[in-house]
Amino acid sequence: MSKNLVIVESPAKAKTIEKYLGKDFVVLSSIGHIRSIVKKTKDGTPPIDVKNGFKTIYEVDPDKKKVITELKKAVKTADTVWLATDEDREGEAIAWHLCEVLGLDPTKTKRIVFHEITESAITEAVKSPRTVDMHLVQAQQARQILDRIVGFELSPVVWQKVPGGKSAGRVQSPAVRLLVEREREIRAFEGSFQFKITALLLHNGEEVKAELPQRFDTEEEATAFLESLKGAEFSVSDVTKSPSTRNPGAPFTTSTLQQDANAKLGFGSKATMASAQKLYQDGKITYMRTDSVNLSKQAIASAATYIKTAFGDEYSHVRTFKTKNSSAQEAHEAIRPTNMALEKGSSNEYDQKLYDLIRRRTLASQMSPAKLEKTTVTITISSQKEKLEAKGEVVIFDGFMKVYGGSKKDADLLPALASGDALKLGEAGARQVFARPPARYTEGSLVKKLEDLGIGRPSTYATIIDTVQTRGYVEKGEGEGTPRDIIQLSLKDNELVREVVQEKTGADRGKLVPTPSGELIADFLGDYFEQVVDYGFTASVEEHFDDIAENKLERNKMLEDFYTPFHELIEKSGGIDRSTVGNSREIGTDPKTGKPIIARFGRFGPMLQLGDTEDKENKPQFAPMPSGTRIETITLEEALHAFKLPRLVGQTKDGKDIKANIGRFGPYIQVDKLFVSIKPEDPHDITLEKALELYEAKLKSEAEKNIADFGDGIKVLNGRFGPYITDGKKNAKIPKDVDPKKITHQEAKKLLDDAPAKKSFRRGSKK
Numbered sequence: 007m008s009k010n011l012v013i014v015e016s017p018a019k020a021k022t023i024e025k026y027l028g029k030d031f032v033v034l035s036s037i038g039h040i041r042s043i044v045k046k047t048k049d050g051t052p053p054i055d056v057k058n059g060f061k062t063i064y065e066v067d068p069d070k071k072k073v074i075t076e077l078k079k080a081v082k083t084a085d086t087v088w089l090a091t092d093e094d095r096e097g098e099a100i101a102w103h104l105c106e107v108l109g110l111d112p113t114k115t116k117r118i119v120f121h122e123i124t125e126s127a128i129t130e131a132v133k134s135p136r137t138v139d140m141h142l143v144q145a146q147q148a149r150q151i152l153d154r155i156v157g158f159e160l161s162p163v164v165w166q167k168v169p170g171g172k173s174a175g176r177v178q179s180p181a182v183r184l185l186v187e188r189e190r191e192i193r194a195f196e197g198s199f200q201f202k203i204t205a206l207l208l209h210n211g212e213e214v215k216a217e218l219p220q221r222f223d224t225e226e227e228a229t230a231f232l233e234s235l236k237g238a239e240f241s242v243s244d245v246t247k248s249p250s251t252r253n254p255g256a257p258f259t260t261s262t263l264q265q266d267a268n269a270k271l272g273f274g275s276k277a278t279m280a281s282a283q284k285l286y287q288d289g290k291i292t293y294m295r296t297d298s299v300n301l302s303k304q305a306i307a308s309a310a311t312y313i314k315t316a317f318g319d320e321y322s323h324v325r326t327f328k329t330k331n332s333s334a335q336e337a338h339e340a341i342r343p344t345n346m347a348l349e350k351g352s353s354n355e356y357d358q359k360l361y362d363l364i365r366r367r368t369l370a371s372q373m374s375p376a377k378l379e380k381t382t383v384t385i386t387i388s389s390q391k392e393k394l395e396a397k398g399e400v401v402i403f404d405g406f407m408k409v410y411g412g413s414k415k416d417a418d419l420l421p422a423l424a425s426g427d428a429l430k431l432g433e434a435g436a437r438q439v440f441a442r443p444p445a446r447y448t449e450g451s452l453v454k455k456l457e458d459l460g461i462g463r464p465s466t467y468a469t470i471i472d473t474v475q476t477r478g479y480v481e482k483g484e485g486e487g488t489p490r491d492i493i494q495l496s497l498k499d500n501e502l503v504r505e506v507v508q509e510k511t512g513a514d515r516g517k518l519v520p521t522p523s524g525e526l527i528a529d530f531l532g533d534y535f536e537q538v539v540d541y542g543f544t545a546s547v548e549e550h551f552d553d554i555a556e557n558k559l560e561r562n563k564m565l566e567d568f569y570t571p572f573h574e575l576i577e578k579s580g581g582i583d584r585s586t587v588g589n590s591r592e593i594g595t596d597p598k599t600g601k602p603i604i605a606r607f608g609r610f611g612p613m614l615q616l617g618d619t620e621d622k623e624n625k626p627q628f629a630p631m632p633s634g635t636r637i638e639t640i641t642l643e644e645a646l647h648a649f650k651l652p653r654l655v656g657q658t659k660d661g662k663d664i665k666a667n668i669g670r671f672g673p674y675i676q677v678d679k680l681f682v683s684i685k686p687e688d689p690h691d692i693t694l695e696k697a698l699e700l701y702e703a704k705l706k707s708e709a710e711k712n713i714a715d716f717g718d719g720i721k722v723l724n725g726r727f728g729p730y731i732t733d734g735k736k737n738a739k740i741p742k743d744v745d746p747k748k749i750t751h752q753e754a755k756k757l758l759d760d761a762p763a764k765k766s767f768r769r770g771s772k773k
Contacts, residue, residue: 011084013077013104015091018287019123023090026125027132034080036091040070041103043154053154056573060151060565066107069762074107081108086116088135093119094295094465095149095555098142105138112138122344123289145555148564152176152547155569160535163579168530169588169607170523172477176538176547177462179531181470182479183539184455185520186528188444195443201228201436201495205394207240207385207429212421214429216385216394221439225493228436229504231390232497238389240429246382254370254406256299256327257340260464261457263294263364268450271359272516275449275468281360282341290351291364292342295464297457299327299340301371309372312346317408323374342368370410377403383423396420436495446483446517460545471518478611479524483514484686522612522636526588534582535575594642596649601626603645605637610670612637614645630668647690652676656694664697666690677701680708716751720758731757 012033014020024033041064044053055061066074081087087110091097097119105112116135120127156176164171203218222228258266263282267273273281282294301309306324313322327340343351343365351361379402385394398420401407447455453467462470474480487510496503520528531539538544547568553559590606593614601617608628617626629648631640652667658677665676666689673689675682675697682704684692713729714722720733722740729746731738731754738754738761740746749757 009085010088011080011086012088012090015097015100016287018284022123022287022289023128026128032080032084033090034077035073036077036100036104037070037073039067039096039100039103040074040107041066043150054151054158056155056569059562062147062151064103064106077104078108081110088132089115089117089138090119090131092295093121093293095142095146096465098139099146099150101138102140102143112140121339122292123286124344141557142555144561145551148554148561149551151565152568156538156572159573159576160538163576163582164527164530167579167582167584167587168527169584170609170611171527171530172479172523174527174531174535174538175473177466177544178470178473178477178479179527179539180459180461180541180544181452181456182474182520182524183528183532183541184452185447185474185480185518186525188447189520189525192443192446195441197440197443199438199440201225201493202439203228203231203434203436205235205434206432207394207396208432209421209423209427209429213432214383214385214396214420214423216383216396218392218394220392222436225436225438225495228495229502231392232434232436232495232502234389235387235431235434235497236500238387238431240385240387240394240431242383242423242425242427242429243386243393244382244384245423245425246384248380248382249402250378250380251375252378252405252407253375254325254373254410255367257301257342257368257371258364259297259299259340260295261297261453261467263341264453264467265450266367267360267363268448268453270363273356273360275453275471277356278360279468281354281357282364284354284357285351285361285364288352289344290348290361291344292339294341296339296341297464298329298338300329300338301326301342301368302339305339305342305346305368306372308346309369313369313373317373320403321373321405321408323372323405325372327371340368366410370406373406373409374403376401376405376407381420383420385429432498434497438493440490440511446514446519448517452518459541460548461541463548463551474524478521479527480518480520483517483519485512485514487511487513522607522631526607530587534579535572537572537575589637591637593640593645596646603642603649605631605640605645607637614640614648616649630670632668651689653689655692655697658698658701664694664701666692666697675701680704713746714749714754716754720751720754722746722749722754733758736761736763 010027010031012023012027012031014023014033014035015038017035017037020033020035024031027033044063044065047053047063051063053063087108089101089104089110091100091104101117102112104110105115115137117138118131118135120131153176157173161173164174200221200223202221205216205218207214207216218231222231255262260279264275264278267278268275279294282291285291286294306326310322310324341364343361346365346369349362349365350358351365352358379400381398381400383396383398385396387394400419445451449471452471456462456467456470475482489508490511491506492509494505494507496505528539550559550564554561554564588607590604593603593605595601596603596616599616604615606613606615612631614629614631615626616629617624619626627649629645629651631637632644632648635644648668652665655664655666655675657663662677666684667674667676668689669681672683672685673687673692675684675689675692680701682700684697684700687696687700711724712721713724720731722729722731724746729740731740731749736758738757740749740757744753
């Protein structure tokens, strides 16, 4: 074995680094975290001993035992061990755990960090090693311990007291509250409308688009104004030109990268970070978890050289940025390319799109401001005291917009106009415009809001958003909006025409929408555990983590200050009456049976109940809440319609019944024990023809799914991520060089025996 052993987090990073270090170095990977807090100890000892200084018991991840064995073997034969895990708190904690498990002294073992995986950065890191920073480790431990305490103590309360409640997280819960509050703002919004006046004027055959700055509250006022334009004369009374400049934004932080990738590329936070991770490991960008906007002197010089060569000296403008967040600690530099001149960062389409976005943003930050000229033309109307305005904008010098932000549609260009010029009316119109309710959050805008409130840190945003969706508290909207009538008036050739057109409103496609369960959990926590969802308190906890990292606050003091009042709330929670959590409402009476219909929360969310649960002779019927309805607003008619399911659609060619219904995962048809999703079809009116089409397609996909069946429960199947072997209890991957169609029974059994056991996701045993 070599004299030097370097341990990194990922195999991909290991391969890249090994290229830059000489033959005296061997680089191995821990493949991420190797230990975590135990879920349950054999002797009943608490995993986190609150009474004894929050002493924590860790266990090695079962999947990492083989990795640990290899690392221990390598450590024994190495003269020097270098820990090169990521430079943030998570990376520091992994380095400490490696010391604990591998028997290394953290006060003597060499610890190196680098912001980019390049030969120069790694060489410099090796020249100036340090030891494990225990303050950073303790800050990470404090976060992990707090999150575990909240999860372990609060989640059982949620399971017991909240219908359909799954769990509650320290940072995820405020995020759900944000979304719920926004949704209720939208519902409470009272729409109003006005009429917007526009005009198309002509000057020597060229068009001038103008608008009336004022708006009218009624159709009568708008009509009267348009009528007054018949036969009116129009002339330019003033032309104002004003120069302006537009400056580029700072290079990307983790937050702004997620925001722009969402807005410009449609990437979710999780996908953005996965792509960024690959680009970093391949040495193409700097570390992707950072809240710093700084660039190194070397990076600034490199950008200036490239900009001057590619675009000219006039496009170069050296610029430094100051990080707004005073607690920025995750890294020392913004996210940037390691080589400014490199245009191709990856052969993967999605990774390349993100690389290109990062590169253009970085270059733009070191480019000249864009120079623009804005023109405002004031137009008088002979029949009115009100004046029209036409606005235009011309880009005099594109500057940074040459590489970033220049794709936006520029304002209308105006022809050369001077005061006194006469204009001719081509067409004028009035359109009914409605006030818009607050916008629902996208992943990008939620990240921005969390950052503004100080909730979470760069490494947590993607996890927060993914977790609240996984728990079913939030979902991505799919609605394209509902039609709304719009009054439109148009004046042309002195003839006024009124028409009613339609536009869509309320589209939530791609937006984050809280589910009824999300609303219920937010209300429950707000009522009984306000500390957990309080924005200011959550942000202050993040600041305390920063203080621990900077040795300004003792870890256990911070944990004790949080835990004492929190645990008091947990102890009081036994007195919470489950029947008061989640509202229920009697909608009316079923005309056929005379039984009451009740809208309430069930295990899987809002539901409808026909009949009384106390009626032992006649069990109540249940139906899912129709899409788009809520407990507070559903009508008797809508509820009765829901109880028409399940509906017999017809029969298959071999005489089997096809039933349509709505289940936990949406609308479906059922034939025997086979369930087929029919989304977005409505189970109330899906035709037999469409049902048969979907049924046949499902049969075909099921047939293609089964590659082999050995008769003893062992099967070779085609799954979402490729072929695999299963016996119903365990799954086994099939090596890439093995043809799944040629696997023998014996080979399948061996692959299953060698495969790790499925991880359990049970909540825990009931007392």
